[in-house]
Amino acid sequence: MLYSSDFICSTPSLIEYLKESGFDTKTAHIGDLIEHPFSLLIPKYYADLIDWRDPDDPLRKMILPDKLEHEVKNYELADPIGDAVCSPTPGVVHRYPDRCLLMLTNVCAVHCRFCFRKNILDTNGAHLDKALAYIRAHIEIWEVIFSGGDPFMFTDHFMESIVSKLRRIPHVKMIRFHTRTPVVYPQKITPNLLASLQNAGPCSVVLHVNHPREITPAFIAVVSKMRTAGALILSQTVLLKGVNDHEKILGELFKKLVESGVKPYYLHHLDLTKGTHHFRISVARGKEIIQKLRGTISGLCMPEYVIDTPGGYGKIPVFWFSQIAKHT
Ligand code: SF4
Known part of the structure; x- marks a missing residue:
C-alpha cells in the first residue's frame, strides 16, 4: 500500500518535514534548493537516514536537487545508454x-x-x-x-x-x-x-x-x-x-x-x-x-x-x- 503522507514531494513539504524533525532551512542548509523539471521526491523513511546538519551528507546529495543539474555539458545525453x-x-x-x-x-x-x-x-x-x-x-x-x-x-x-x-x-x-x-x-x-x-x-x-x-x-x-x-x-x-x-x-x-x-x-x-x-x-x-x-x-x-x-x-x-x- 502506498501512502502519500510517506513522501516529501515539494519544497514546502520538505520544509514541513524538517520542521517536524527539529530543523529549519538554515540548520538543514537548504537555502539554495532549486526547482528542476525532475521533481523532488523523497520517502520520509529515507529522509530520516540523512544527517540534515551536514550539507555534504552523501545520502542528501543523491536526492536533493542541485543548481549544477542545470549545467549540461556538451558530451552529456538525454538518452545516455541508447534505450x-x-x-x-x-x-x-x-x-x-x-x-x-x-x-x-x-x-x-x-x-x-x-x-x-x-x-x-x-x-x-x-x-x-x-x-x-x-x-x-x-x-x-x-x-x-x-x-x-x-x-x-x-x-x-x-x-x-x-x-x-x-x-x-x-x-x-x-x-x-x-x-x-x-x-x-x-x-x-x-x-x-x-x-x-x-x-x-x-x-x-x-x-x-x-x-x-x-x-x-x-x-x-x-x-x-x-x-x-x-x-x-x-x-x-x-x-x-x-x-x-x-x-x-x-x-x-x-x-x-x-x-x-x-x-x-x-x-x-x-x-x-x-x-x-x-x-x-x-x-x-x-x-x-x-x-x-x-x-x-x-x-x-x-x-x-x-x-x-x-x-x-x-x-x-x-x-x-x-x-x-x-x-x-
Ligand atoms: S535511479 Fe532508479 S530509482 Fe532512482 S530515479 Fe532513476 S529509475 Fe528511479
Whole structure:
C-alpha cells in the first residue's frame, strides 16, 4: 500500500518535514534548493537516514536537487545508454539477444538526481499488450528484466497479473526486477508482493544500493523476506563523486551487502546523463579505487565495474579499456 503522507514531494513539504524533525532551512542548509523539471521526491523513511546538519551528507546529495543539474555539458545525453535505438516497441528494450527490459512504469519511490533515465521518466508510453506480444514472438528471450521506473512500485494486483502473464510464456525462464524501493521505501515490500516473487518461479532482484548507510535493519529484514520467497538477490551500485568514490566506503558497502545476503553484481561508472557532471569521476580514478579494493576484500564482495556505452551498444567491463576516454 502506498501512502502519500510517506513522501516529501515539494519544497514546502520538505520544509514541513524538517520542521517536524527539529530543523529549519538554515540548520538543514537548504537555502539554495532549486526547482528542476525532475521533481523532488523523497520517502520520509529515507529522509530520516540523512544527517540534515551536514550539507555534504552523501545520502542528501543523491536526492536533493542541485543548481549544477542545470549545467549540461556538451558530451552529456538525454538518452545516455541508447534505450531508444534498442526499443522495438514502447516499453521494451531489446539490447542483448537472450534478454530484454520491460519498462511498464515511470514511477519510482525516490528521484535520484543522477538517474540515467531522468530525462525519459516522464515519457514512458509502454503499451502492455504490444510489449507482451513482442516477448511472445521472440523465442530467444530467456530473461525478462523489469526496469523503469521501479517495478516494485507496481500495485500488488498489477504485479501479480504481469508475473502470471510472463509465466505463461514458455521460453521466458527467468524474471528479474531492478529496484531501489527496498532501499528507500522498504515498507512497500508487502506480503502480496513477496507472494508474487514466490509465484514468479526462478527470479532475481537487483537492488540499487549506493552507500553503507542505506543498509539498515529494515532493509536487511526485507532482503531476508525476499530470499525466503525464493529470489536470488544481487545489487548494483553507481559510482558517485562525493557519495561513494572511496575504497573504504565501497568496501564497507560491499561487505555489508554480502553479510545481508546480497551479492554485489555491478558497479556502474556514471552514465553521460545530462546535468550530472558534478557526480562524475574519471574512469582512471574509478579503476584506482577498484584496484585498491581488490585484495583487501573477499572476491565474493567484488562487483564487476562496468560502463554502459552510449548508442545502445551495452555494458563493457571497464578493465577492458586500455585507452581512457577524455570525458568519462
Ligand atoms: S530509482 Fe532508479 S529509475 Fe528511479 S530515479 Fe532512482 S535511479 Fe532513476
